[in-house]
Amino acid sequence: MKKATSWTYKISIIMCLMIASTKSYALSDQDLTQIQMLKETALSSNLAYEIDESLTTEVGARRVGTVNDKRAVDWATAKMKQLGFDKVWTEEVTHIKWIRGTVEAKIISPYPQNMVAIALGGSVGTPKDGIKADVVEFENFAALEAAAPNSLKGKIAFISFRMERKIDGSGYEPAVKSRGDGPSMAASKGAIALLIRSVGTDDNRVAHTGGLSYQDGIAKIPAAALSNPDADMLQRQVARGAAVKVFLKLTAERKDETPVITANVIGEITGSESPDDYVVIGAHLDSWDVGTGAVDDGIGVAVTLAAAHHIANLKERPKRSLRVILFAAEEVGLVGAKQYVMDNKDHMDRHIIGAEWDFGTGLIYEMEPGVGPSALNTIRELAELLAPLGVSLNPKNTAKGDSDMSALGNAGMPAVNFSPDGLQYFDYHHTENDTLDKVDPEALKQNTAVFTIFSYFATQSDVDFRK
């Protein structure tokens, strides 16, 4: 990183001079100098790592509706005040209660073996003595979908599809369909439970949780994910040809009638000229209840707070306001983000542009905008500022905002999506292994530099990114 920094510094100076030589750009010479200084600050500061260390150590896992979720809201509120935000407030978010309970999964025959499994988020439990049934394996969701009606009566469906490791995380989408839509699809064929291979790229005996989505009008069946080595084991036993009987017991409980209350936590650096125009950067504050959420989305929380702090530390406020939104209840379906859009619908058009950070742990290598055609030139200027950090411009211009920010993007807000090296991300995602040791302090510095530059650039310019 050191080498890159000194090299990028020289390039930046040259670029500064080049930009300074014309007048048709979004930012002034002074602003561009400011950006170089902000970049140096971000690249040399350990603040983002310290924030994540604080969150992971002092709060830890913070699933929506748990005691720790409330502790996280208090932590975030206090942290924002400490970091120099001008305004800090919360906006209430509600969700339904879910109790994870315990899980027991084992092969009974032909060869008894314990399996490491985890309930999918939102799953119902099994009957209290568990269930014993033969397993029917499907190589992917499409194969399950193609099964004849009633063909799984009394059986446990098992989708053995393995997620592929790809730098852009694009292996996730084809795999996660089994988790989201698998339970209702299996139930529609008569299955009494669903097991899936974890949606993850690791080979640890640690299973990956994540939300499921029951379809209305179809029986809700219990659903759990097996760790990759356990899915291998189950496949090996199935491949031997004899019937494979599994015992599964989940004590999970859905309390669809019991609301839980949490909150989006919002901090603002108030703009000096257009305080009612908002540039937003965000991440989600909630996590799953396994691991400590140091990566998902402790990294996003840390990077966005640190970026805002570096801007708050400047002598003068930028022209527009910068909002950091730490969204509630992302893991259960962008609930906090949708609530934010509802709560802020009257001034959604004053949300100038936004970016989410919810895909640590690597270096950002690409930026894709989703802006109006005439704002693309401005984005190119931003891209030139980010290029020395290793960030290239994807000119497709179809971004709608990542993760929570997609709710704001769908409500008309222009967005920028940043893509990092995601090769390791799905080793830890939604597992006990999402802990601080997986966070790379050097990558956080680069991430923070990118978000700091983006934030300053967008708050200090007066470009309308919708146009």
Next chain:
Amino acid sequence: MKKATSWTYKISIIMCLMIASTKSYALSDQDLTQIQMLKETALSSNLAYEIDESLTTEVGARRVGTVNDKRAVDWATAKMKQLGFDKVWTEEVTHIKWIRGTVEAKIISPYPQNMVAIALGGSVGTPKDGIKADVVEFENFAALEAAAPNSLKGKIAFISFRMERKIDGSGYEPAVKSRGDGPSMAASKGAIALLIRSVGTDDNRVAHTGGLSYQDGIAKIPAAALSNPDADMLQRQVARGAAVKVFLKLTAERKDETPVITANVIGEITGSESPDDYVVIGAHLDSWDVGTGAVDDGIGVAVTLAAAHHIANLKERPKRSLRVILFAAEEVGLVGAKQYVMDNKDHMDRHIIGAEWDFGTGLIYEMEPGVGPSALNTIRELAELLAPLGVSLNPKNTAKGDSDMSALGNAGMPAVNFSPDGLQYFDYHHTENDTLDKVDPEALKQNTAVFTIFSYFATQSDVDFRK
């Protein structure tokens, strides 16, 4: 591997010719040709992997005294018969009963966090409601040893020493002292329980078990290992300065008066000229009760059985007998190996030389003998045969036999120790992660080739390795 094979093949032929040009060598030209053919067979056969796949899938974890331990003995007996051994028998081994029970470990204050922990093998349980006590951290065993008498009264001692990753596994010894001797040392200072950082090199939220050794006359206190990320967490909380209180509940039970019965499983390829002279290769059949023992010591079981099978498949039996000993109860203190020495004491002097394989998962890069001075020249011949496989000779000549084989080595048997690349080994050792996906089929081929060559060389020569 392919590239290495064809290259090694050419070298081997040249070496063959060189060796064939004199008469003072241990093996005949025909034997050396046989060895080249055995090597090619081992390098192209998937048998060792198939054996390990069978053991891990059809038996799985097999801690001494469990139902699965008995299943493993049956599996091994049947497998040896199937693989063409001339004689297969078992020799009874007894040990005491231990029940793992469950573990619950969490930080209560200042910042509540769950911790992933595992009882050390042989640990007593806590009182049934668990214990709550402040933690006192020690950076290593020596620091605990230096603590004043009674200074830990009512406390939980915590040794945070982290094992180093080294190719030869030499990080293990300085770390494992905390596991073996830590409980009694902590108790001698008044502690009511011991927590150690797992003896392992990974960063998974998966804790490493392994045996402890209570000292006579000192109170037996419960002892557990934390996963590396949890040990990090506990250290971070301790580093903040306030008292850190931990809840620990183990339901483990020692049944010192209740014997459990298991067996060494022994297979023999009977020698054609000196059937009562034994070359022995070995591994241990038992495992811990976490993971499936695919690595520890499924790899050793697979490699030694496959090596013997390749020799059993030859048209003629070698001169001396080859014994494969699959030892019982290694994990609890070489119990099966010590029993073997007692059971075979009358003909221990007919045990010509032995080698154990209990340190998969990598390629073997070194061999160290422990033989009489005049046998060293013969070992050099063996080394020349192994060199093309990447195995160099460590001429120190101090080997006493690895693992179980050390019991036979201490009883006077010459030995050869093979050292593999052990960089990954302690990521999986004694954890749930010891599963088949950690086994490298290509490394198994090389390992099997080494053991096949060693076995044929020693059974077909008439050198006295004691001299």
